[in-house]
Amino acid sequence: MSKLMKSQKSSRAVNKLFTYLYLLILAVVIIYPLLITASSAFKKGNLVAFDLDLTADWTLNNFQRLFTETLYGQWYLNTIIIALVAMVVQVAIVTLAGYTYSRYRFIGRKKTLTFFLIVQMVPTTAALTAFYVMALLLGALDQIWFLTFLYIGGGIPMNTWLMKGYFDTVPIDLDESAKLDGAGHIRIFWQIVLPLVKPMIAVQALWAFMTPFGEYMLAKFLLRTPEHYTVAIGLQTFISNPMDQKVALFAAGAILIALPITILFFMLQKHFVSGLTAGGTKG
Amino acid sequence: MELNNNGQERIKKAALLSIIPGLGQFYNKQPFKGVVFLAIFFVFIIQMATFGIEAMTGLFTLGVTPGQDHSLFMLIEGSLQLLILAIFLILYAINIYDAKRVATLASIGIKTNKSFIDIMKNVYQNGFSYLLALPAYAAMIFAIVFPVLVTVLTAFTNYDFYHIPPANLVDWVGFDTFKDIFFLSSYRDSFMAVLSWTVIWTFAATTLQIVIGVFTAVVLNQKFIKGRRFFGIIFLLPWAVPAFITIMSFSNMFNDSIGAINTQVIPLLNHLPFIDIDAISWKTDPFWTKIAIIMIQGWLGFPFIYVLVSGILQSIPEDLYEAAKIDGANAIQRFRTITMPAIFAIATPIFVTQYTGNFNNFSMIYLFNEGGPGSVGAGAGSTDILISWIYKLTTGTSPQYNVAAAVTIMISIIVIGISLLVFKKTKAFEMED
Structure with missing residues (x-):
């Protein structure tokens, strides 16, 4: 008996050792690339590759160069404009549609809902040829409004599904009793149900806001002049030329994007997965 | 309720009359509705006469005089006209349905709304839902449905760098593009190479991220762990930092000659006993x-x-594990019989979206090495997946828009097919009524 306990104890110790070893290695593997990038932003001179030399001289000069020597400020502004417009419009559209599908039974409801589900799987970004021809006809090539519009439209089916799933979690009894008290459509929506789905709206808003910061393919495809770039394609120009790598500038620009996005992410992270599973597993 | 002959007659008449939209409603003594439907009908006729007929014939011919007719614009305008036609047909069906329904109600003696105010009230009560969903439909039609329609049509034309309007005409070629992709040796080889790597990439990468994710969650869920919060935050970082930034960083780090992996990490690893690695050609060896x-x-x-x-x-009850322990199940058995089923029951649809996401993961492929190194023909590099190949086909110096469109259709069919299969099987997304 005591022998068994002993062997159990030692196997537990081995398990503990390997557990912490695994966690530590994983942590190092995650932090190393981020640290090496971030630290390069504060290096002097023309860096051609990231390297981790914490003893080198530190400088904030790269951040200054970013705004004086490059179009980075313009790119950042473009991205924020796109992100804000896409966020406001998309959240408004998706909230209304999600509410409708959750609360009303109308002709064609099931059919259109299935349609949303299928359309949501279409890799719309792949319809490049169509976007190109549409942009030609509308004179919208190289225009950020067209890109904004595509971001808004592309996110609607998926997000309507998620929004509907979240609205479904609000008990319908609330609506019924409000209706008995004489509240109309708009009042029930605006004053009773909407306040209860604020967390999901926040998540949706953040998603819609973050997309233009990270989306590369459509932006690169549609935007042609550097003044119209978003940060994603702008930053890439710093390191896309193998003969002229501006690694320090890239790193500085990356920090200014990653920092706010990461903070926003951690603020709302709790809701991300619950929103996904709630919308995904409920009808 | 049984309808008498008179009622039957009435319904039939209302339906027949509404072949010309509005007349059925007049017959039902709902003149306001009648006027609305009639007006829609006239607007459609006028639209057809001024723009529609021409757009439809344009879609049919795609232009006859090079330099004068712009085939692409004809294609787009024709597609737009198809959409308008579809919307009108839906309204037309509603018109007949409405005339029949009101006639039915009237013939079994239910009072129907006659006045303008009553009808508007009714529209507000029952139409509120449509009103709310309208912006979503509108945005989707123009950002998704219309582009998909145009893509499908383009796949059946010969729109490539030999046929750039307005100097040249684009023509319908039927299934030729698809035939080329499957049977023309130069295309077929590239397509098969890209497709097989896309499949390998999707399975390898997604399975790897699922395995690491599940393993890490299980490891970190052990009771004795100290600093769980600390590790939890660190492990979230790759998700929190925008992916394009990390991919670009990695791209630089994996540079063959100057990248940090070859100049720092590998030399460091070589300090460990029994490890001796040479610099690896990350960017030049496929x-x-x-x-x-x-x-x-x-x-x-x-x-x-x-x-x-x-x-x-965290949602799995602890008793389950205790009971299994008493029954003599070891850690691996407990994992296989309790943990795994619980995970798959909830997460399968989300795992599938991860697979389909990687199937179309453009950023990872393109930003790391632009699909390179080398080439497998038809403009595709050795690590290009279908979506990055599409990108190259549309942006390269000799664009092949029709091939890109055809590949897009194939991607969509694959992704939708797999998703539907899994969703149907797991019964996620099942509707309540």
Whole structure:
């Protein structure tokens, strides 16, 4: 008996050792690339590759160069404009549609809902040829409004599904009793149900806001002049030329994007997965 | 309720009359509705006469005089006209349905709304839902449905760098583009090479991120762990930092001659006993590029799975494990019989979206090494997946828009087919009524 306990104890110790070893290695593997990038932003001179030399001289000069020597400020502004417009419009559209599908039974409801589900799987970004021809006809090539519009439209089916799933979690009894008290459509929506789905709206808003910061393919495809770039394609120009790598500038620009996005992410992270599973597993 | 002959007659008449929209409503003594439907009908006729007929014939011919007719614009305008026609047909069906329904109600003696105010009230009560969903439909039609329609049509034309309007005409070629992709040796080889790597990439990368994610969640869920919060935050970072930034950083780090992996990490690892690695040609050897992007995707994608699975693990009741322990199940058996089923029951649809997501993961492929190194023909590099190939086909110096469109259709069919299969099987997304 005591022998068994002993062997159990030692196997537990081995398990503990390997557990912490695994966690530590994983942590190092995650932090190393981020640290090496971030630290390069504060290096002097023309860096051609990231390297981790914490003893080198530190400088904030790269951040200054970013705004004086490059179009980075313009790119950042473009991205924020796109992100804000896409966020406001998309959240408004998706909230209304999600509410409708959750609360009303109308002709064609099931059919259109299935349609949303299928359309949501279409890799719309792949319809490049169509976007190109549409942009030609509308004179919208190289225009950020067209890109904004595509971001808004592309996110609607998926997000309507998620929004509907979240609205479904609000008990319908609330609506019924409000209706008995004489509240109309708009009042029930605006004053009773909407306040209860604020967390999901926040998540949706953040998603819609973050997309233009990270989306590369459509932006690169549609935007042609550097003044119209978003940060994603702008930053890439710093390191896309193998003969002229501006690694320090890239790193500085990356920090200014990653920092706010990461903070926003951690603020709302709790809701991300619950929103996904709630919308995904409920009808 | 049984309808008498008179009622039957009445319904039939209302339906027949509404072949010309509005007349059925007049017959039902709803003149306001009648006027609305009639007006829609006239607007459509006028639209057809001024723009529609021409657009439809344009879609049919795609232009006859090079330099004068712009085939592409004709294609777009024709597609737009198809949409307008579809919307009108839906309204037309509603018109007949409405006339029949009101006639039915009237013939069994239910009072119907006659006045303008009553009808508006009714529209507000029952139409409110449509009103709310309208912006979503409108945005979707123009940002998704219309582009998809145009893509499908383009795949059946010969729109490529030989046929650039307005100097040249674009023509319908039927299934020729698809035939070329499958049977023309130059295309077929490239297509098969890209397709098979896309499949390998999707399975390897997604499975890797799921395995790391699940494993990490299980490891971190052990009771004795100290600093769980600390590790939890670190493990979220790859998800929190925008992916394009980390991919570009990795791209620089994996540079053959100056990258940090070859100049710092490998020399450091060589200090360990029994390890002796040479510098690896990450960017110039297709095999190593593939290894690198699969590993990086594991790095990028595991946090999401880890968070998801952590949530599921916490929802599994502790008693289950205790009971299994008493029954003599070891850790692996407990994992296989309790943990795994619980994870898959909830997470399968989300795992599938991870697979389809990587199937179309453009950023990872393109930003790391632009689909290179080398080439497998038809403009595709050795690590290009279908979506990055499409990008190259549309942006390259000799664009092949029709091939790109055809490949897009194939991608969509694959992705939708697999998703539907899995969703149907797992009964997620099942509707309540």
